[in-house]
Amino acid sequence: MEEVRVRFPPSPTGYLHIGGARTALFNWLFAKKHNGRLILRIEDTDEERSTQASIDGIIDGLQWLGIDWDEGPYFQTDFAADHVAAANRLLASGHAYKCFCTKEELEKKREAAMAEKRSEVGYDGTCRHLNAEQVRAKEAQGIPATIRFKVSNRPGTLFYDDEVLGRIERTYSEIEDFVIVRSNGKPLYLLCNVVDDIRDRISHVIRGQDHMTNTTRQVLLYEALGAKLPVFAHMPLTLDLQKRKISKRSHGEVVAVQFYRDMGFIPWALCNFLCLLGWNPGTDREFFSREELVETFSLSRISRVNSVFNFKPGDAKFFTDPKLIAINEHYLRTMDPAELGQLVRRELEAENLWDPAYATSRSDWYLATLDLIRDRFHTLKDFVTAGRAYFSDQYAIDAKPLAKNVLKQPELAVWLPQLAERYTVLAEFNALSTEQACRGLADALAVKPGVLINGMRTVLTGQLAGPSMFDIVATLGRERVVARLRRTADLFAAP
């Protein structure tokens, strides 16, 4: 195979959403798999809607996901001269013509056609047959003109072989003469995109099925420009539960890549989830490292069916697709502790809970603690919320465990400080010795150990649930445990 060159060409008119991220991911995977190159090209020819904030957001999002590119970012507007030159070539070779119809006239015609449910809603070809004289006359009058591509009126069909869909055919007569240059002289997407792909020597165009009608027209452009066709691969779209195309406008934050970073997702977990949306390896395998996925990926296993992003607005537990949450949890529990340590470090830093010693003298303690508590967490955020008591003495006591495990048992205000005293005199302070001391006290008081254990869990961590109690005690250390247990009475004084 010749050199593989693919591209991700977002238009900077909004934030990077998961559909776009998936397209970028598939291109990245394909490039890596074939030792090819991924080109990032910002298609900013829509001056009115393109923004710098969007460009920054897209780049940040890709970087966060770990999708790196080999060339670019190129900016489409920097190549305006290429696009204009191509349009002029098309004009000169008779593949395009000037059209003097106004936008308003065309809209009126189109609306009328739509209203009457006529099939021919496309351009009617008014200016297609203007002779040189007529064109000169119109120009002399100063009437602005767009440039339209002259679609061959030969009978039959045009086709291309899609890597995922197979042969796609369309009859020439169904394709209207489309505009390639605005009346203000600025070339349009259909043309720019092809000119850039030719210049960038793109070998494979991997994009959404929403581009399929563009592709048939662009095939015409490649032909007219005398360029070799790239291989096309149209990916299925991602829809919502109502089967509608997802967009930030109608779905809000959940479809923005940024959201997942803010919610504490592991970047690769999102990638892993996204790749499973519309692609599968043909085996039962669902978790892949980067290397494994690059190795396994292939265009031919991309699904032809649109997939649904299973998100139910208003569901607190499943604030995004449950499978994505499950995949994130899986990585949270199984990933290399040191790597997890880096991710959690950022969360701790953001909360001013990071102690530089965690990277040096207390590194063992830090990683062991993460390993102890990671099992019941869902996202990276949990380390600084539910897990806050492990890193700070300023932590909230949840109302539910407070009521259930502490307030119901007023004697704990005395018992827990008593336990603290027993802990002070322990020769060895570890999970075993603290458990023995605790059960010993329970015996002496003639209460079930659970009363003491659940009470101390609440006092020590503020949480209803958590790891095995005496592992927590050992992790927190004698000083913190004793201090916290001694203050138990304070909880009863609260308003």
Added chain:
RNA sequence: GGCCCCAUCGUCUAGUGGCCUAGGACAUCGGCCUCUCACGCCGGUAACAGGGGUUCGAGUCCCCUUGGGGUCACCA
């Protein structure tokens, strides 16, 4: 409406004519484990859109119907 694409559990999907009594994952339900809650493990519920063909045999091939999606801009 025209054209194009698509159609297996709630969701993501396996399935390329016999290995399908339709498999896996998530979700859900039940059980085990247990100081809590998880994790983990075990088990259950749950799908071939409908109708015609072709064939000894169809989830798999063909046709029709239905349904869904995309697109029809001087946006990208």
